[in-house]
Amino acid sequence: MAITWRGTELRLLLPLVVLVPMGFALAHIVAAGKPDPGPLGLALAYVALVLGAHIALVLLGHRGDQLLFPLAATTGGVGLVMLNRLPQTLAGMNLFGVEVGMATTQLVWFAISLVAMVAIAVFFRDDGILRHYKYTWALAGAGLLVITFLFGTEINGARLWLSIGPVTFQPGEAIKIVLVVFIAGYLAEKRALLAGANRRIGPIKIPPLPYLLPMLAIFAIVMVMVVISKDLGIALLFYGIFLTMLFVATGRRSYVLIGLVLFVAGSYVAYLLFPHVHVRVDNWLDPFADPTGTGYQTVQALYAFGRGGLFGEGLGQGLPLISGHIPIPAIETDFIFTAIAEELGLVGAFALLALAAALVARGLRIAILARDDFSSLMAIGLTTSLGLQTLIIVAGNAKLIPLTGITFPFVSYGGSSLLASFVVLGLLLSISHRTAADEGTTG
Amino acid sequence: MTTEDTLRILILALQLAFVGLLYLLLFAFGRSLLRDLRSAERTREAARQGIGRLTVLESPEDEPPVGRAIALGPINSIGRNVNSTVYVEDDFASAAHAMLTFRGRSWFVEDQGSTNGTYVNGHRIDRPVALSYGDELMIGRVRMRLER
Numbered sequence: 034m035a036i037t038w039r040g041t042e043l044r045l046l047l048p049l050v051v052l053v054p055m056g057f058a059l060a061h062i063v064a065a066g067k068p069d070p071g072p073l074g075l076a077l078a079y080v081a082l083v084l085g086a087h088i089a090l091v092l093l094g095h096r097g098d099q100l101l102f103p104l105a106a107t108t109g110g111v112g113l114v115m116l117n118r119l120p121q122t123l124a125g126m127n128l129f130g131v132e133v134g135m136a137t138t139q140l141v142w143f144a145i146s147l148v149a150m151v152a153i154a155v156f157f158r159d160d161g162i163l164r165h166y167k168y169t170w171a172l173a174g175a176g177l178l179v180i181t182f183l184f185g186t187e188i189n190g191a192r193l194w195l196s197i198g199p200v201t202f203q204p205g206e207a208i209k210i211v212l213v214v215f216i217a218g219y220l221a222e223k224r225a226l227l228a229g230a231n232r233r234i235g236p237i238k239i240p241p242l243p244y245l246l247p248m249l250a251i252f253a254i255v256m257v258m259v260v261i262s263k264d265l266g267i268a269l270l271f272y273g274i275f276l277t278m279l280f281v282a283t284g285r286r287s288y289v290l291i292g293l294v295l296f297v298a299g300s301y302v303a304y305l306l307f308p309h310v311h312v313r314v315d316n317w318l319d320p321f322a323d324p325t326g327t328g329y330q331t332v333q334a335l336y337a338f339g340r341g342g343l344f345g346e347g348l349g350q351g352l353p354l355i356s357g358h359i360p361i362p363a364i365e366t367d368f369i370f371t372a373i374a375e376e377l378g379l380v381g382a383f384a385l386l387a388l389a390a391a392l393v394a395r396g397l398r399i400a401i402l403a404r405d406d407f408s409s410l411m412a413i414g415l416t417t418s419l420g421l422q423t424l425i426i427v428a429g430n431a432k433l434i435p436l437t438g439i440t441f442p443f444v445s446y447g448g449s450s451l452l453a454s455f456v457v458l459g460l461l462l463s464i465s466h467r468t469a470a471d472e473g474t475t476g
Numbered sequence: 477m478t479t480e481d482t483l484r485i486l487i488l489a490l491q492l493a494f495v496g497l498l499y500l501l502l503f504a505f506g507r508s509l510l511r512d513l514r515s516a517e518r519t520r521e522a523a524r525q526g527i528g529r530l531t532v533l534e535s536p537e538d539e540p541p542v543g544r545a546i547a548l549g550p551i552n553s554i555g556r557n558v559n560s561t562v563y564v565e566d567d568f569a570s571a572a573h574a575m576l577t578f579r580g581r582s583w584f585v586e587d588q589g590s591t592n593g594t595y596v597n598g599h600r601i602d603r604p605v606a607l608s609y610g611d612e613l614m615i616g617r618v619r620m621r622l623e624r
Contacts, residue, residue, distance in 0.1 A: 381498070391505050404584065
């Protein structure tokens with residue numbers, strides 16, 4: 034593998050050398066009340082990791098897209114600055130009896146995730162293992178869901194965590210990727226059939242259902258399991274990915290229409306049947322009806338957005354404490370966007386969203402330029418997963434849609450989320466690499 | 477000016493610098509994105525005259541008839557299945573024989589696991605291959621040429 038110079042990528046990564054340590058220093062100066070930048074070890078370690086990953090890609094001759102990784106690294110850097118600013122005791126791990134703080138734990142996960150990303154981007158050449166064993170993957174994913182449902186631990190009302198020894202992780206993140214792989218494989222194979230013949234019921238063209246059934250069956254199993262484990266955010270995400278990939282593969286708007294109708298119907302049924310959905314929706318419609326109980330999180334988040342305003346309270350200067358801690362629960366995971374919006378304002382929040390949008394744009398570009406249907410569809414699915422996930426959690430924070438237990442990719446605290454996001458990035462990079470290698474260019 | 481004032485100024489300066497640098501980076505991303513979009517736009521203009529058609533050169537069963545120019549869309553299925561975009565009535569063609577797709581800047585043909593294989597300019601293909609205008613495609617005993 035010849036060494037490939039990735040100039041654009043380096044150019045876009047270098048500002049992080051200043052940005053991240055500056056963020057750390059700023060938070061410390063505010064907290065300490067004197068011009069003392071404080072310990073910058075974590076910030077410098079992050080920068081070193083990011084540059085190290087870049088160097089690895091260069092040395093290993095990677096020719097994929099050069100904007101994807103800088104976008105993720107910048108988003109992650111801002112996230113790390115925020116996580117470092119928050120009280121370190123909010124989360125963390127216990128490593129051989131030593132309590133490790135939140136930001137440090139996140140950095141460790143960054144290291145693991147970056148290694149995974151580079152490995153997948155460079156060494157994942159033959160996607161045959163994905164496309165030829167798609168039913169195996171699908172069943173493995175469904176199986177994982179069943180295990181989580183039966184043996185998982187319930188946190189915050191949703192059973193989506195599995196504990197193996199000292200490690201707790203979210204299988205939902207892995208299943209998300211498996212789902213994309215399965216749907217991509219299935220649609221690539223059956224694409225012509227699904228886009229072609231119709232039967233008619235009166236004036237309406239009905240798509241050929243027998244060809245859809247295997248996919249619908251597996252998808253239904255996934256959805257049922259997810260809904261039972263009370264993880265509505267992931268259910269919405271899966272459904273969105275599924276519908277997007279279906280539309281892209283077949284080009285038929287009728288599928289999307291039917292899908293949306295089913296969604297509205299299903300949501301209404303869920304609202305009537307499941308008490309936790311009922312609570313979430315009522316809380317979304319009027320959180321001030323119960324501001325200290327079920328509406329507490331939403332109300333506090335709204336106050337935070339209000340305090341932030343256009344330019345924010347300033348890093349380290351917002352998020353007033355109530356009886357010693359921050360009144361917004363899950364601020365390091367589900368509500369990290371709220372924290373950023375309060376301290377960096379609309380300006381900062383918009384920057385983060387612009388980064389996410391750029392990431393989606395690059396992902397779609399990779400999908401368009403991909404060599405074969407499977408890679409193209411997989412790129413669509415992976416890009417949708419990142420974009421839709423960001424959209425769902427930001428909209429939930431801002432009370433545009435009901436709140437769900439989903440994380441902000443690259444920003445939220447959490448190893449599973451970070452690892453999954455970087456695996457997605459690695460897969461996108463490997464698809465982009467294969468396109469560029471065939472064309473003799475660098476993405 | 478007290479030390480508190482200098483501290484406040486320092487903090488304010490840092491806050492501005494932080495967000496400012498973030499936005500500079502955003503603009504750099506934006507420039508790269510736009511640059512790629514513009515180059516893609518240029519190639520799309522060139523291809524706008526119509527992306528291509530298949531001219532039938534040989535067809536023992538006369539379906540499609542020799543000499544016909546089959547208009548192509550962005551995605552085309554080729555095979556013995558009557559619902560295919562390019563319907564080929566030949567005993568040596570499979571129901572779903574191949575896919576001819578226009579992607580990015582060029583045509584790609586991908587064999588769909590057919591029994592007798594798909595041939596490009598006489599060579600059997602085993603993975604998706606880029607086609608140029610003028611290349612000949614062999615599905616069963618039907619030979620077609622990709623033209624503009």
